[in-house]
Amino acid sequence: MDKAWIIKYWITDSGKNETERWFNKLSKEHAQSVTKELALLKKCGNDLKLPHSRALGKKLFELRERTYGYRIYYTFHGDQMVVLLVAGDKSTQRKDILLARVRIEELKNRKDVL
Numbered sequence: 001m002d003k004a005w006i007i008k009y010w011i012t013d014s015g016k017n018e019t020e021r022w023f024n025k026l027s028k029e030h031a032q033s034v035t036k037e038l039a040l041l042k043k044c045g046n047d048l049k050l051p052h053s054r055a056l057g058k059k060l061f062e063l064r065e066r067t068y069g070y071r072i073y074y075t076f077h078g079d080q081m082v083v084l085l086v087a088g089d090k091s092t093q094r095k096d097i098l099l100a101r102v103r104i105e106e107l108k109n110r111k112d113v114l
Helices: 018-024 028-047 090-109
Strands: 006-009 053-057 060-065 070-077 081-089
Touching: 006 028, 018 028, 018 081, 028 060, 028 070, 028 081, 060 090, 070 090, 081 090
Parallel strands: 006 081
Antiparallel strands: 053 060, 060 070, 070 081
């Protein structure tokens, strides 16, 4: 059996964990739906495909929670690690993708383990 992927949240240089804070603001029902998708990502890693995950190019992927339209943007880092870069819904999608791409570039230069 393959080992599970490690999921880490992006931490800003000032120590903020925006994605986890976003997740904690969701209602219980919405959080449970997102948690199901995260569990699939943890289990399947880079084998997870549509309709759950979609590659956006340049190492960026979109985890798609379909009931409420939430999106979590992520990348793979190192061995068996998924980094959750930013999260939102369809209304913030454009801004979230731009921020996720910036964070992927920053990740290349970070020396700390998230």
